[in-house]
Amino acid sequence: MAKEQTTSEPNILNAIKEQTTPESNILNAAKEIFERKGMAAARMQEIADEAGINKAMLHYYYRSKQLLFEAVFKSAFSTLAPQLNEIINAENSLFDKIRNFTNNHVMFVVNHPYLFNFIIQELNRDPDFIEKLFSEKLPNIQKFRDQVDKKIKEGIIIPIKAEHLFINILALNIFPFIASPLLKGFLKTDDHAYRQLMEERKTEIADFIINSIKIK
Amino acid sequence: MAKEQTTSEPNILNAIKEQTTPESNILNAAKEIFERKGMAAARMQEIADEAGINKAMLHYYYRSKQLLFEAVFKSAFSTLAPQLNEIINAENSLFDKIRNFTNNHVMFVVNHPYLFNFIIQELNRDPDFIEKLFSEKLPNIQKFRDQVDKKIKEGIIIPIKAEHLFINILALNIFPFIASPLLKGFLKTDDHAYRQLMEERKTEIADFIINSIKIK
DNA sequence: ATAAGGTTTAACCAAATGGTTAATTCAGTA
DNA sequence: TACTGAATTAACCATTTGGTTAAACCTTAT
Numbered sequence: 215m216a217k218e219q220t221t222s223e224p225n226i227l228n229a230i231k232e233q234t235t236p237e238s239n240i241l242n243a244a245k246e247i248f249e250r251k252g253m254a255a256a257r258m259q260e261i262a263d264e265a266g267i268n269k270a271m272l273h274y275y276y277r278s279k280q281l282l283f284e285a286v287f288k289s290a291f292s293t294l295a296p297q298l299n300e301i302i303n304a305e306n307s308l309f310d311k312i313r314n315f316t317n318n319h320v321m322f323v324v325n326h327p328y329l330f331n332f333i334i335q336e337l338n339r340d341p342d343f344i345e346k347l348f349s350e351k352l353p354n355i356q357k358f359r360d361q362v363d364k365k366i367k368e369g370i371i372i373p374i375k376a377e378h379l380f381i382n383i384l385a386l387n388i389f390p391f392i393a394s395p396l397l398k399g400f401l402k403t404d405d406h407a408y409r410q411l412m413e414e415r416k417t418e419i420a421d422f423i424i425n426s427i428k429i430k
Numbered sequence: 431m432a433k434e435q436t437t438s439e440p441n442i443l444n445a446i447k448e449q450t451t452p453e454s455n456i457l458n459a460a461k462e463i464f465e466r467k468g469m470a471a472a473r474m475q476e477i478a479d480e481a482g483i484n485k486a487m488l489h490y491y492y493r494s495k496q497l498l499f500e501a502v503f504k505s506a507f508s509t510l511a512p513q514l515n516e517i518i519n520a521e522n523s524l525f526d527k528i529r530n531f532t533n534n535h536v537m538f539v540v541n542h543p544y545l546f547n548f549i550i551q552e553l554n555r556d557p558d559f560i561e562k563l564f565s566e567k568l569p570n571i572q573k574f575r576d577q578v579d580k581k582i583k584e585g586i587i588i589p590i591k592a593e594h595l596f597i598n599i600l601a602l603n604i605f606p607f608i609a610s611p612l613l614k615g616f617l618k619t620d621d622h623a624y625r626q627l628m629e630e631r632k633t634e635i636a637d638f639i640i641n642s643i644k645i646k
Numbered sequence: 647a648t649a650a651g652g653t654t655t656a657a658c659c660a661a662a663t664g665g666t667t668a669a670t671t672c673a674g675t676a
Numbered sequence: 677t678a679c680t681g682a683a684t685t686a687a688c689c690a691t692t693t694g695g696t697t698a699a700a701c702c703t704t705a706t
Contacts, residue, residue: 254471335551337611344615377617378634385605390597395553399560401593418594426642
């Protein structure tokens with residue numbers, strides 16, 4: 215089992231500065247491969263190559279493919295959860311939330327191109343996974359629900375269940391990226407034109423949503 | 431290689447009536463497994479078991495896993511394409527299209543629970559696949575574009591690119607199903623309540639879209 | 647220097663998996 | 677009835693793959 219380094223100052227300092235412990239090196243390589251190919255198609259040898267180490271090291275630090283995968287999944291989910299949490303728990307107004315999330319989302323996807331696909335694909339393979347690993351620390355939607363209901367009472371937006379609004383915000387933002395090959399095909403759009411479309415959606419989506427729920 | 435049966439009337443009639451040729455039997459079993467597990471995780475033995483035949487028969491009729499997979503993918507895509515085509519090429523009015531598609535979509539997904547996930551997952555694995563197999567017979571969006579532009583000129587809907595509207599319609603309909611485990615987790619909703627939500631969306635989505643683009 | 651303990655490597659292993667083959671069965675035909 | 681060619685099966689094969697192991701290699705403390 216990997217033992218924590220008790221001494222060797224230069225190593226520890228370097229590791230803290232650059233985050234290049236063997237564990238993190240392996241985890242990053244595993245992220246790369248798992249997120250792009252999924253659990254079933256990923257190969258331990260490929261991860262080892264990506265990390266520039268021997269295949270046995272993977273098992274030395276993470277025991278098995280399953281455990282390495284779970285580490286990757288947890289990390290991926292921990293990257294994504296705060297993003298979605300913005301909608302539910304941020305302090306700003308409802309319309310600001312929608313504009314903010316929509317505006318930030320494109321860049322988030324550029325930085326994590328396979329993340330949503332990976333999470334959704336693996337959760338469909340094992341839907342209980344999310345409960346098994348995150349049952350306690352999933353956010354509570356109640357705050358968002360209160361916010362929506364308040365706006366409805368104030369006559370600012372039309373009646374709509376917070377759940378539906380939440381789903382709609384995510385759908386309009388996330389779907390175009392996870393279904394991009396399909397949409398590119400149907401829209402007969404090349405990569406450049408599609409990126410252009412996504413850029414437009416930064417404002418398009420928020421307008422679309424707000425226009426739909428706002429009472430004029 | 432499988433030889434077409436030249437005689438034996440009862441067999442042929444039966445096959446035509448019931449669609450139970452060995453090929454179709456294998457294809458159905460392969461659909462079941464491939465669509466649920468994806469190419470990488472699917473096992474030829476499992477498909478053979480599902481079809482109730484020997485593993486060698488799969489290769490006898492379809493040569494290789496890759497070719498069997500491609501047959502399944504083509505079939506799956508041919509099931510889905512007309513569905514999406516409804517939006518683009520149906521003869522009815524824009525609002526009717528939106529209501530129609532949205533209303534039908536829930537039942538379509540119930541009948542083909544893994545279809546969208548499968549297509550999207552495998553297209554992300556190999557984005558060129560859609561071009562390789564369907565380059566010619568993909569629908570042309572021009573008709574839909576004309577329809578949208580006309581409604582804009584008539585002052586019935588606000589200015590919006592047909593591409594964005596098309597993407598939005600698909601996103602709002604399809605996403606809640608492919609991301610259902612994630613959404614169930616975040617909304618803390620059990621299966622029954624989630625199905626209830628999807629039922630509500632049959633009308634909710636169309637209202638949401640039309641409300642957003644219609645000039646009042 | 648050397649003993650100790652974590653780290654790294656090369657070689658190896660067993661199970662799984664896609665695919666093949668030779669033999670057998672079966673249906674239709676002459 | 678015997679022949680012919682397709683359909684089917686059981687056994688087999690080669691490769692891939694996740695995982696293990698024993699030996700070698702540091703690094704550090706005594």
